[in-house]
Amino acid sequence: MDSTGIQQNSAHQDAIVALSEVLGPKGILTRAEDCARYATDQSGLAGTAPMAVLRPGTTEEVGSLMAICNRHGLGVVPQGGRTGLSGGASCPPNVVVISTERLSGIIEVDEEAMTLTTWAGTPLETVQEAARAVGLEYCVDIGARGSATIGGTIATNAGGIRVLQRGMTRDNVLGLEAVLADGTIISRLGKTVKDNSGFDLKHMFIGSEGVLGFVTRAVLKLHRHVPGTATALLALPDHAAALRCLNVTRERFGSRIVAFEGMWPDYWDFVCDTAALAVSPLADKYGFYVLIEVDSETGRAEEEFEELFADLFDREIAVDGVLAKSVAEAQSLWALREAVGEVDDAFGHHINFDIGVSPSALGAFCEAADARLATLKEAGGVIKVGHIGDGNVHLLVAHDGSTAAEHRIEAEIYAFLRDWNGAVTAEHGIGRIKAPWIGCSRSPEELAMMRALKTQLDPRGILNPGALFLD
Ligand SMILES: Cc1cc2nc3c(=O)[nH]c(=O)nc-3n(C[C@H](O)[C@H](O)[C@H](O)COP(=O)(O)OP(=O)(O)OC[C@H]3O[C@@H](n4cnc5c(N)ncnc54)[C@H](O)[C@@H]3O)c2cc1C
Structure with missing residues (x-):
């Protein structure tokens, strides 16, 4: 190995040289110690340090890199924030990473159209803050918001706590730009809400986990930001009561329900007692717990929550509950639900x-x-x-x-x-961890169609090899 580390795999040496000519020294990492941290994501799946980490700064550069990799049959793992939990960004041997680290930044916020155009490597939280700065909101929200990128959330069709109100990532993307395996750029960054002029191709890339194309830019849908929320915890006899509770809450709050999260007693006892990760605000133990958050635009949300409580207690749907009276109290209720991150370690x-x-x-x-x-x-x-x-x-x-x-x-x-x-x-x-099990969700016919699409768009199979499909 020379000082650049390029000779780690001589079969692909020519490709790496060509890639470094596109990017210049700032855009490529090849030293083993630099590449090691790109080996895997937060799934815990063991990965291999990539042969090189490519850090393009424009869509055109991504196009050139892909064309070179395709020509040389060199596998490419797209990476964003590497917070993925299924090993989709984890590297098999002999691949390069294309990272969105330098494809980052907000391009435009259009207050009238209520859209935000961004590079794929922008962290989710940066997008949320940019929208909020003009009284708007990007409603996809997950615990990894500080590190997860827009490109990663699009590639995984991320969900999170606001799906009930605003849908998955798929429902919040208006336009998309992606680069195919052969370097072709597919760009549709319009803000059209209605467009029936043929197939809506963006949906092919959303949730495709980097196996069909590399996402470079996106136009996101924003909503008006409602500054206040109200938060409550309810104790119920069982899950069936939680579903009745959701219906009653919907009758009162409709689309103002931001989150409706459920905790089974086994989770509750582990978090509050066994691992002591959060403190129960309730004196007793119950059969089920729900955490509800609603938009409180009317300024009456607390009062409305009290009415909801009375209704639920009268109908014997809920048996106990706590209404947060301050931001700190709301945070301590959320700590019970968000402890799931620490539960993973404990x-x-x-x-x-x-x-x-x-x-x-x-x-x-x-x-x-x-x-x-x-x-x-x-x-x-x-x-x-x-x-x-x-x-x-x-x-x-x-x-x-x-x-x-x-x-x-x-x-x-x-x-x-x-x-x-x-x-x-x-x-x-699915990533790499669940690839053996995809057939338990999808029929052979569906899988055949997915493979046909993959073969059409990426005949040499260079894009994220081993993710989604076993071969
Ligand atoms: C604490 C924590 C909480 C989480 N909570 C949630 C949750 O509530 N809901 C949820 O859905 N997920 C959740 N996740 C999982 C994870 O954050 C999401 O999957 C997120 O969308 C990944 O974004 P990323 O930028 O880190 O992508 P990465 O991990 O880098 O990549 C994820 C996948 O997307 C591909 N990819 C990344 N960027 C691109 C691109 N530009 N073009 C094409 N493909 C690309 C990768 O190849 C890989 O297959 C959580 C993770 C953590 C650690």
Whole structure:
């Protein structure tokens, strides 16, 4: 290896030289110590340091890089903030990374059209702040907002806590620019709300996890920012009561419901007692807990919440509750739900399932999954937390850390999920970790169509090899 590290893989040396000619020294990293931190994402999947990290500054540069990689049959892993949880940004051997680090910044905020145009590498939080500065709001919101990029959230069709109110990322993107494997640039950065002139091609790239194209720019849909919110925690007998509670809350607040999050008692007890990650504001233990946040534009949200509480108690839907009276109190209620990030570290070896089923079936699904897991000697403790209105549960199942146990538990849960017409991933994507299980959600015909699309757009299979599909 020379001082640049380029000779790590001599088969691709010519390609790396050509790539560095496009980018100049600022745009390419090839030293092993520089490349090592790009090996993987937050999924914990072990990755390999890429042969080089390419840091283009324009769409045209991305086009040139892709064309070179395609010519040389060199695999490309697109990377944003590397906060992905499914190993989609984790590198297999002998690939280069194209990072959006230098494709960053807000291009324009159009207050009249209520849109924001941005480079793909801009962190989600930067976009949220830019919109808020003019009284508007970008409503996709996830815990990793400080590091996750717009390109990454588009590539994974990220969800988060506001899906109930504003939909997934797919519902919040108006225009998109992407570069195909052969370097072709597909650019449609218009702000047209209505456009029926043929296929809406942007949807092909949204949620495609970097296997169909590299996203460079996007036009995002904004909403008016409502400055106030009100937050409450309710204790209920069970999940069925939580669904009734959601209906009653919808009757009162309609589209003002920002979040409606559910916590099962196993999660609650782990967070409040076992790991002591947050403090319960309730004196007793209950069968289910929901955290509700609503827009409080009217300034009457607290009063409205009190009326909601009275209604729910009268109808015996809820049995206890706390209404946040200050921002600090609201934050401490949110700490109970957001502790899920720390639970990941505190729960020992586990699988974090990200399952989607019909919202009305979620409670029954979780009961059935619990019963099934109780019969599996490989499964340890189970905890459940999720987005109730979206039918999305994060089901964490502890095990002894062995691959065999992991595989046995996954096989059991994913096979069983077929009967519920469910999704093996509701939010985080297939990536590399869930690639073996995609067939439990999608029919052979659907998979054949996905592969045909992939082959058409990327015949040499250079884009994110090993993600989404096993080969
Ligand atoms: C604390 C925490 C909380 C989270 N909460 C949520 C949540 O509530 N909901 C949710 O959906 N996810 C959540 N995630 C997962 C993660 O943040 C999202 O998947 C996010 O969208 C990834 O963005 P990123 O920029 O980090 O992408 P990366 O991790 O870098 O990449 C993710 C995938 O997108 C591809 N990709 C990245 N950039 C591009 C591009 N420009 N063009 C084409 N493909 C690209 C990569 O190849 C990879 O397949 C959470 C993660 C953490 C760590």
